[in-house]
Amino acid sequence: MTVTAEHGPGWAHEPDPGRRVTAAGRMLAVLDAFGPRHRSLTLSDIARRAGLSLSTAHRLVHELVAWGALERDGEGRYSVGLRLLELSALAPRGLGLREAAHPHLEDLHRATHGNVQLGVRDGTGVVYVEAIRARVRNPVNSRVGDRWPMHATGTGLVLLAHAEPEFQEQVLSSPLERFSPMTVIDPDVLRRTLASIRQTGVAVARGQITVPDMVVAVPVLDAGGRVAAAVSVVVEATEARTRELAGVLTQASRAISRTLGPRPVTGL
Amino acid sequence: MTVTAEHGPGWAHEPDPGRRVTAAGRMLAVLDAFGPRHRSLTLSDIARRAGLSLSTAHRLVHELVAWGALERDGEGRYSVGLRLLELSALAPRGLGLREAAHPHLEDLHRATHGNVQLGVRDGTGVVYVEAIRARVRNPVNSRVGDRWPMHATGTGLVLLAHAEPEFQEQVLSSPLERFSPMTVIDPDVLRRTLASIRQTGVAVARGQITVPDMVVAVPVLDAGGRVAAAVSVVVEATEARTRELAGVLTQASRAISRTLGPRPVTGL
Numbered sequence: 001m002t003v004t005a006e007h008g009p010g011w012a013h014e015p016d017p018g019r020r021v022t023a024a025g026r027m028l029a030v031l032d033a034f035g036p037r038h039r040s041l042t043l044s045d046i047a048r049r050a051g052l053s054l055s056t057a058h059r060l061v062h063e064l065v066a067w068g069a070l071e072r073d074g075e076g077r078y079s080v081g082l083r084l085l086e087l088s089a090l091a092p093r094g095l096g097l098r099e100a101a102h103p104h105l106e107d108l109h110r111a112t113h114g115n116v117q118l119g120v121r122d123g124t125g126v127v128y129v130e131a132i133r134a135r136v137r138n139p140v141n142s143r144v145g146d147r148w149p150m151h152a153t154g155t156g157l158v159l160l161a162h163a164e165p166e167f168q169e170q171v172l173s174s175p176l177e178r179f180s181p182m183t184v185i186d187p188d189v190l191r192r193t194l195a196s197i198r199q200t201g202v203a204v205a206r207g208q209i210t211v212p213d214m215v216v217a218v219p220v221l222d223a224g225g226r227v228a229a230a231v232s233v234v235v236e237a238t239e240a241r242t243r244e245l246a247g248v249l250t251q252a253s254r255a256i257s258r259t260l261g262p263r264p265v266t267g268l
Numbered sequence: 269m270t271v272t273a274e275h276g277p278g279w280a281h282e283p284d285p286g287r288r289v290t291a292a293g294r295m296l297a298v299l300d301a302f303g304p305r306h307r308s309l310t311l312s313d314i315a316r317r318a319g320l321s322l323s324t325a326h327r328l329v330h331e332l333v334a335w336g337a338l339e340r341d342g343e344g345r346y347s348v349g350l351r352l353l354e355l356s357a358l359a360p361r362g363l364g365l366r367e368a369a370h371p372h373l374e375d376l377h378r379a380t381h382g383n384v385q386l387g388v389r390d391g392t393g394v395v396y397v398e399a400i401r402a403r404v405r406n407p408v409n410s411r412v413g414d415r416w417p418m419h420a421t422g423t424g425l426v427l428l429a430h431a432e433p434e435f436q437e438q439v440l441s442s443p444l445e446r447f448s449p450m451t452v453i454d455p456d457v458l459r460r461t462l463a464s465i466r467q468t469g470v471a472v473a474r475g476q477i478t479v480p481d482m483v484v485a486v487p488v489l490d491a492g493g494r495v496a497a498a499v500s501v502v503v504e505a506t507e508a509r510t511r512e513l514a515g516v517l518t519q520a521s522r523a524i525s526r527t528l529g530p531r532p533v534t535g536l
Contacts, residue, residue: 022291022331023290023291023292023295024291024292024294024295024328024331024332025331026292027291027292027295027296028295028331028332028335028337031355034355034358035358036358039358039360040360060292063290063292063293063296064292064296067296068390068391069296071359071361079358079359079360080355080356080358080359080360080362081359081390082356082359082361082362082388082390082395082397083390084352084355084356084359084362085356085359085362085363085395085397085412085413086395086413086414086415087299087302087348087352087356087413088348088350088352088353088355088356088413089411089412089413089414090302090303090304090307090347090348090413091339091347091348091349091350091352091353092307092308092347092348093339093350094348094350094352094353095353095411095412095413098412099401099411099412102400106374120350122336122349122350122351123336127350127353127354129350129353132370133367143357143363143367144353144357144363144366144367145353145354145355145356145357145358145363146354146357147354
């Protein structure tokens with residue numbers, strides 16, 4: 001069961017007209033025009049979505065293509081280019097973390113046959129820095145680089161449970177989106193869920209984003225003992241053996257923590 | 269044997285003072301300040317590397333942090349942020365390709381116990397959109413997002429062999445960097461190598477970047493039959509059974525091609 005087109009990742013990055021006041025802001029608005037449902041855009045799409053004149057958009061797009069942030073296909077449509085992949089590989093909490101975690105996530109995937117995600121907190125959301133999907137089943141929409149709200153994902157609930165109380169309240173008091181009939185959006189219920197996650201060390205959620213999936217998630221600690229990331233496994237609810245999943249997840253999480261070494265992951 | 273600090277990925281993106289003439293160019297210069305050997309920079313590092321005044325750098329960095337392209341750690345140093353990972357996930361030749369290829373690359377990794385890379389052509393170089401590394405041995409410097417010159421990598425040689433002749437000559441007539449004593453930089457020898465790759469369908473190179481490694485690489489075709497990417501395996505030369513490796517690589521390549529579906533990968 002896939003996420004409907006109206007919802008899904010990238011929810012926090014619709015173009016923001018307020019940024020268009022500076023030249024640099026206009027360039028960022030061009031980049032913001034791209035999203036999971038807008039991967040390939042014409043020049044006029046970009047101008048419209050970024051709120052720019054066609055000539056300004058043309059000039060900025062030209063500059064971004066020359067730099068490698070965008071590429072132009074044979075039909076004159078633009079998409080995100082590889083220079084951004086190259087740059088994003090430098091993010092200490094991105095592909096570096098992914099790389100440390102990768103073998104353990106593969107083990108986890110093989111042991112559980114579920115979708116495996118590694119997420120970190122960014123702003124008020126969670127961004128997946130790794131996602132390994134089962135080949136056929138569980139076509140849940142989880143990809144590297146996806147951004148989701150915290151209340152609706154296993155990794156997000158874990159990260160929220162271990163965040164500072166002010167941040168928790170900020171998230172819980174903002175409008176909480178419903179992704180499936182089973183998404184919990186009641187702040188009081190969520191507060192109890194977070195307390196339980198802190199107590200048990202494990203988040204278990206059912207159908208929060210897609211029915212009939214069940215997700216089990218645990219925190220990943222950095223060398224300083226702080227929660228740097230969260231790892232989750234999504235399986236079909238009928239197959240979920242929660243306690244068993246929590247066991248292998250905790251093992252994987254400890255293995256990842258060991259590879260994070262003595263230098264704590266920064267920025268959280 | 270790792271690559272020395274003087275060489276390595278990212279060679280094509282040292283800051284370019286020529287770009288600083290426009291406001292957007294100055295913002296890209298700030299991003300260009302970051303690289304594999306400059307993952308964490310102070311504000312004055314950024315200003316110096318981007319060729320900007322401290323106040324201009326401060327303003328642009330502030331804007332980039334607000335947008336999520338950069339993040340600031342507790343010690344006031346800046347690094348690349350997760351918004352760029354999120355954006356780069358939209359690149360059709362980046363993480364999308366990676367995702368289609370991933371299970372087959374994992375199989376390849378398991379079958380060969382070597383480092384596995386999936387590379388695409390970008391500008392005059394090759395960018396790895398996936399890299400799976402053996403846990404302990406072969407600590408060759410291959411990571412997702414790494415950019416390498418074509419003449420010195422297995423995937424690059426394959427992509428170059430199947431590129432248009434004008435492009436080949438452009439690459440062969442530019443200065444070719446030596447990464448190890450065994451890197452081939454003689455254009456005539458390289459021309460013969462490219463002809464042989466086209467004939468046999470396989471590139472075999474030994475110690476081109478790191479000694480004592482051997483790399484075997486094959487092309488990945490899109491649904492239109494064009495070379496969209498190249499996949500390679502790096503193993504220790506003493507263990508290389510070239511013919512066997514070429515066989516499993518070709519199988520993996522065909523499996524990846526099938527997942528690329530009827531829509532050709534654009535932009536090449």
